[in-house]
Amino acid sequence: MQYKRPAMHEQSIVESLLALALENAEKAKARKIISINLVVGDYTGIVDDAVSFYFGFLSKNTIAAGAKIHFMHVPGQMRCRDCDLIFPLQKRDFRCPKCDGKRIEIVGGRELYIENMEVE
Ligand SMILES: [Zn+2]
Structure with a gap:
């Protein structure tokens, strides 16, 4: 699963993530979820x-109670459609540092998914 929409409300995000974590734990016949590794892109606007x-x-009241969440942040990355350069976001400057092109797209930083989790 991977959410592409940025800036969703945290509560609905957590509801979805928790449901998925519980589903996976059930499949693994786990009795308890110890920790969850969560990948969060910088453009999602998610606050840890x-x-x-x-x-x-x-x-x-679920088997995920007390589980620790580890956040793994993915930095924002842009790509220039004119020269294919990939570069980190330069504060609000949506221009290619190489060719000065303005046709820029976001290629990294919108990730939001459970990488893996520890159960017992
Ligand atoms: Zn360029």
């Missing part, structure tokens, strides 16, 4: 603390 907060709240 908010995710942790909602997760703690929503996972009560």
Whole structure:
């Protein structure tokens, strides 16, 4: 699973992630989810603390209660459509540093998915 939409509300994101984590844990016949490695792109606008907060709240009375979430951040990356250069986002400067082109697209930083998780 991978969400492409940026800036979704954390609570609905956590609801989806938790549902998926529980589903996977059930398939693995796990009794408890220990930790979850979550990949978060910098363009998603997701705030770690908010995710942790909602997760703690929503996972009560599930086997994910008390699970630790590890955040793995993916930096934002842009690609120039004119010269194919891939470069990190330069603060609001949506221009190619090589050819000064303005036809720029986002190619990294919108990731949001569970990389893996530890269960027992
Ligand atoms: Zn360029």
